[in-house]
Amino acid sequence: MTTYRDAGVDIDRANEFVEYIKEKVKGSFSQELVTEFGGFASGIEVKGYREPVIFSSTDGVGTKLKVAQELGVHDTVGIDLVAMNVNDVLTTGADPLFFLDYIAVGKIELETLKKVINGIIEGCKMGEVFLAGGETAEMPGFYPEGVYDLAGFCVGICEKGDVITGKEISPGDILVGIRSSGFHSNGFSLIRKVLKDSGVKLTDKIEEFGKSVGEVLLTPTRIYTREVKRLKSQVKVKGLAHITGGGIPENLIRVLPRDVRAVVEKERIPENPVFPWIQQLGGVEEREMFRTFNMGVGMIAVVSEADKERALEILGKDSFLCGYIEKGERSVKVI
Incomplete structure (x- = not known):
């Protein structure tokens, strides 16, 4: 008799992985948040x-x-996925x-997937989110x-009056950057080439880094929950x-209203040596670098001129001024 396991799908092993996730989640998050874990859906x-x-x-996470x-x-x-x-x-x-989370595999290798889910749980702790469920196919x-x-899905909530739309951005506003931890999870097809x-x-x-290439590349994406919560409060x-x-250029423009231009001053961005390393290794033009990688900036906040020093104080040593907003056609200019 032919079984599902004969076709390559091991239901028992999948169930064992689900039980592992349930136990890890029980010890990692406040049970007050969840009304049900398991079954077909979770309620918060x-x-x-x-x-x-x-x-x-x-x-x-892409080709990382x-x-x-x-x-x-x-x-x-797993941390990257959450981030x-x-x-x-x-x-x-x-x-x-x-x-x-959604995990798709050819064959469930329990020890491998346990490491993945451990990373996801660690990322959820860092991001202050609850792991409410997922699917392993x-x-x-x-x-x-x-x-x-891997694929991930995140849901957040705020008051209607607290939504950040970008509509209030105006000439004279300031760009405040927060450092990235490295390549994060983008540009890996170019890196691999x-x-x-x-x-x-x-x-x-x-x-020069005291690390292997793999260690540098697998540095997890930084999660900015705590910094952003402090800043917006x-x-x-x-x-x-x-x-x-x-x-x-392609991400900052998303938050700009019409008739303003963001000017990014590249000399103000603290250098992360991983970027010139890959640029020199591959002979990549600077314009292509800025259109592919974060170049050391993981998040950019737009604040008024009057709030810039306070923003820097709140965000601490990993923050820096990196540009300003001026009147002009909706665009981003790196100078």
């Missing part, structure tokens, strides 16, 4: 809002997964509330063994841009 009680607005985001799978390092990409979604929700003014014949893909063309292996040591934040694929 939302209290204390008069005119609540719900925001949501979905994203993945290939680096993780080649090296057998699976926890950091990419939580940081997007933060730009709206919403407080991230809960997170869900075992798809033999579609994904090769040892290969998995540069490494291949240069004959550089993931296990090669980069002497004390300063009027007119716009927030999460700097992901497309770099500063």
